[in-house]
Amino acid sequence: xxxxxxxxxxxxxxxRDTSVPRRRRRAGDLPVALVFLLPAAVGFGVFYLxxxxxxxxxxxxxxxxxxxxxxxxAENYRRLFQDPLFWNxxxxxxxxxxxxxxxxxxxxxxxAVLMHRLTRSGLIRGVLLLPYLxxxxxxxxxxxxxxxxxxxxxxxxxEWVGLDPVAFFGETATxxxxxxxxxxxxxxGYTALLIFAGLQAIPRTVYEAAATDGASEPTMFxxxxxxxxxxxxxxxxxxxxxxxxxxxDTVAVTTKGGPVNxxxxxxxxxxxxAFQRFDFGYAAAIxxxxxxxxxxxxxxxxxxxxxxxxxxx
Amino acid sequence: MRRxxxxxxxxxxxxxxxxxxxSGGDSGGDAASTEKTxxxxxxxxxxxxxxxxxxxxAFHAANPDITVKISQFGWADYWTSLTTNLVxxxxxxxxxxxxxxxxxxxxxxxxxxxxxxxxxxxxxxDAYAPGLADLWVSNDGKRYGLPKDFDTVAIFYNKKxxxxxxxxxxxMKKLTWNPTDGGTYEKVIAKLxxxxxxxxxxxxxxxxxxxxxxxxxxxxxxxAGVGQQMWSMxxxxxxxxxxxxxxxxxxxxxxxxRFQQTIAWWRGLIEKGYMPSxxxxxxxxxxxxxxxxxxxxxxxxxxxxxxxxxxYDGVEVxxxxxxxxxxxxxxxIYNGLADSIYAGTEHKDQAWQWVKYLASADCxxxxxxxxVVFPAIPEALTIAEEKFAAKxxxxxxxxxxxxxxxxxxxxxxxHASDISAIMGPAMDAVLSFEADPSSLSKxxxxxxxxxx
Numbered sequence: 001x002x003x004x005x006x007x008x009x010x011x012x013x014x015x016r017d018t019s020v021p022r023r024r025r026r027a028g029d030l031p032v033a034l035v036f037l038l039p040a041a042v043g044f045g046v047f048y049l050x051x052x053x054x055x056x057x058x059x060x061x062x063x064x065x066x067x068x069x070x071x072x073x074a075e076n077y078r079r080l081f082q083d084p085l086f087w088n089x090x091x092x093x094x095x096x097x098x099x100x101x102x103x104x105x106x107x108x109x110x111x112a113v114l115m116h117r118l119t120r121s122g123l124i125r126g127v128l129l130l131p132y133l134x135x136x137x138x139x140x141x142x143x144x145x146x147x148x149x150x151x152x153x154x155x156x157x158x159e160w161v162g163l164d165p166v167a168f169f170g171e172t173a174t175x176x177x178x179x180x181x182x183x184x185x186x187x188x189g190y191t192a193l194l195i196f197a198g199l200q201a202i203p204r205t206v207y208e209a210a211a212t213d214g215a216s217e218p219t220m221f222x223x224x225x226x227x228x229x230x231x232x233x234x235x236x237x238x239x240x241x242x243x244x245x246x247x248x249d250t251v252a253v254t255t256k257g258g259p260v261n262x263x264x265x266x267x268x269x270x271x272x273x274a275f276q277r278f279d280f281g282y283a284a285a286i287x288x289x290x291x292x293x294x295x296x297x298x299x300x301x302x303x304x305x306x307x308x309x310x311x312x313x
Numbered sequence: 314m315r316r317x318x319x320x321x322x323x324x325x326x327x328x329x330x331x332x333x334x335x336s337g338g339d340s341g342g343d344a345a346s347t348e349k350t351x352x353x354x355x356x357x358x359x360x361x362x363x364x365x366x367x368x369x370x371a372f373h374a375a376n377p378d379i380t381v382k383i384s385q386f387g388w389a390d391y392w393t394s395l396t397t398n399l400v401x402x403x404x405x406x407x408x409x410x411x412x413x414x415x416x417x418x419x420x421x422x423x424x425x426x427x428x429x430x431x432x433x434x435x436x437x438x439d440a441y442a443p444g445l446a447d448l449w450v451s452n453d454g455k456r457y458g459l460p461k462d463f464d465t466v467a468i469f470y471n472k473k474x475x476x477x478x479x480x481x482x483x484x485m486k487k488l489t490w491n492p493t494d495g496g497t498y499e500k501v502i503a504k505l506x507x508x509x510x511x512x513x514x515x516x517x518x519x520x521x522x523x524x525x526x527x528x529x530x531x532x533x534x535x536x537a538g539v540g541q542q543m544w545s546m547x548x549x550x551x552x553x554x555x556x557x558x559x560x561x562x563x564x565x566x567x568x569x570x571r572f573q574q575t576i577a578w579w580r581g582l583i584e585k586g587y588m589p590s591x592x593x594x595x596x597x598x599x600x601x602x603x604x605x606x607x608x609x610x611x612x613x614x615x616x617x618x619x620x621x622x623x624x625y626d627g628v629e630v631x632x633x634x635x636x637x638x639x640x641x642x643x644x645x646i647y648n649g650l651a652d653s654i655y656a657g658t659e660h661k662d663q664a665w666q667w668v669k670y671l672a673s674a675d676c677x678x679x680x681x682x683x684x685v686v687f688p689a690i691p692e693a694l695t696i697a698e699e700k701f702a703a704k705x706x707x708x709x710x711x712x713x714x715x716x717x718x719x720x721x722x723x724x725x726x727x728h729a730s731d732i733s734a735i736m737g738p739a740m741d742a743v744l745s746f747e748a749d750p751s752s753l754s755k756x757x758x759x760x761x762x763x764x765x
Contacts, residue, residue: 149597260741
């Protein structure tokens with residue numbers, strides 16, 4: 001949204017003030033702009049750019065953290081292609097992302113539309129955001145305790161209605177879906193709010209016109225809300241998919257990659273390799289592979305879903 | 314938009330980082346100007362913090378120029394923090410070390426050999442319970458730690474459940490076990506298992522799909538290739554050993570039939586309904602909490618867990634030594650902790666003074682007073698025994714194996730973390746019936762390949 005307002009300012013300013021030559025104006029702003037940008041640029045360089053470059057370098061080395069790195073060429077990448085655990089971690093992560101994003105987007109969209117069409121209550125918006133305000137690790141541990149097969153309150157409730165208890169986090173088949181849904185619970189309010197902001201950008205007049213034409217709520221949702229919401233949804237999807245791929249904390253405090261390799265998601269595998277097995281070079285190679293996958297995915301999403309265009313014009 | 318918020322976040326963080334540097338520099342200057350030294354010391358067990366704080370206070374009183382600053386981290390964070398601090402050169406001057414980790418630190422020259430200090434000060438390394446001190450001599454022949462405590466494994470039992478089943482506490486002390494039919498140990502486990510209709514595990518009509526109380530609990534932790542409190546006491550009692558020699562073995566023996574039969578028997582308890590499935594054990598609660606909640610009648614665990622097991626309201630707890638196996642002897646892993654000095658410390662001599670004090674009878678007696686662990690020095694152990702007894706805890710089930718010399722050393726080898734990464738999932742697969750115990754031979758090949 002800030003980008004839109006900036007663009008509008010930029011477009012309207014020269015029109016209003018034609019006496020000042022454009023080039024001189026720009027040159028005058030530049031030093032100030034640089035001063036404002038500098039702290040952020042330094043931070044970006046130190047915390048993002050340098051680590052990224054260093055990771056790329058380390059991915060070509062054998063580096064145990066406690067001894068200097070040794071150049072090994074593409075050896076780590078060769079190993080990566082033959083490592084069944086890498087492919088397993090990729091598969092497990094994709095399974096997590098599909099369940100997490102699939103469910104989360106549908107639920108959040110539903111919540112946002114309900115907030116938009118039914119209630120404008122700030123209280124409800126606040127309550128929806130509550131899970132997001134609790135730290136990831138706390139959410140994970142509380143759900144872990146609640147879902148325990150023998151002592152968890154959820155399973156006691158299941159038994160009470162006559163069902164058999166389920167070892168949600170402990171069973172190979174249910175561990176990843178459980179972790180994915182726990183994180184849906186935490187993030188849905190936040191995602192709903194992002195979508196809700198997009199909904200508010202849709203002019204009320206469109207709905208009023210549709211209502212005059214006798215359109216029903218479901219029709220309006222399908223014909224008006226969804227198409228006009230597309231740019232927002234794309235942005236939300238790109239952000240949440242990238243975030244979802246980075247699943248780590250929930251796994252680290254609950255299943256720790258197990259049972260067997262059922263929840264050894266890619267970030268957890270990287271962490272184990274780097275900090276438990278001191279195999280930093282190989283861990284860096286997986287990081288680079290993940291970086292390439294995520295960059296490709298984000299580009300593809302933006303391209304395919306035409307994020308820059310709006311249907312409002 | 315994402316990039317903008319990211320940049321903004323970084324921009325706001327930057328002054329904080331700079332502020333951090335500033336204050337760090339200041340305190341360093343102060344320390345240098347007044348000639349007083351502060352030694353940083355790390356440990357992971359919060360239960361032990363008060364005991365070692367008492368040692369630190371006494372140490373400071375005797376050496377007014379040296380202050381010891383203790384930091385405590387949870388077990389999992391401890392090793393990650395320690396590693397990153399070793400890399401960045403900020404590791405604590407002295408830290409509690411574990412047998413699983415020290416070979417790697419020694420090989421990478423991150424900890425100091427203590428031999429010269431020991432020689433210069435004439436410290437006696439035979440002052441500790443037999444065998445403990447030698448665990449800390451690495452394969453380069455140098456010593457990297459002085460023992461502070463030790464631990465063994467025993468069986469915790471719920472006294473009321475035992476009485477209800479008509480099993481006496483004396484019987485618990487005389488249990489036998491073998492991998493074929495489980496011996497009297499399995500009979501006791503079966504009898505202590507109760508289904509929802511009140512039928513016991515050894516009675517006809519027992520419904521193993523609706524178990525109310527399991528005879529034996531299953532640890533929520535993955536024991537990987539050591540199985541310290543999970544299966545090692547059974548496997549070792551067959552005469553099996555982890556490696557060709559210990560310490561510093563180079564061939565593991567997970568392909569030995571005795572080991573694989575033991576694991577087959579152990580997971581067989583799940584099939585019989587006497588022990589929870591791996592899925593249940595991993596679903597959210599620790600084995601000790603399950604025991605405290607009355608879900609398990611017996612639970613094997615290490616002496617470091619004593620205060621947890623005895624801490625549950627309304628549960629009367631007793632302990633028994635692990636059963637006598639086919640070798641005619643009991644077995645338990647015998648593990649000990651020690652304190653090591655960081656190779657990059659700026660206060661070598663002061664750090665050594667502190668390590669020496671930690672390993673002294675003086676400090677270990679102070680630790681014994683708190684009755685949290687078993688001190689490495691025998692006379693301090695006697696005090697601990699009395700203090701535990703005063704709390705109503707009999708630790709003889711843990712110490713009997715030391716007197717009877719039935720303990721086995723924790724397997725000390727190189728590549729410990731890689732072995733654990735191979736054996737962890739492999740054992741999980743067997744326990745969850747996704748793979749046969751014979752699949753462990755393949756894992757064994759992978760483990761042994763690390764040493765070539």
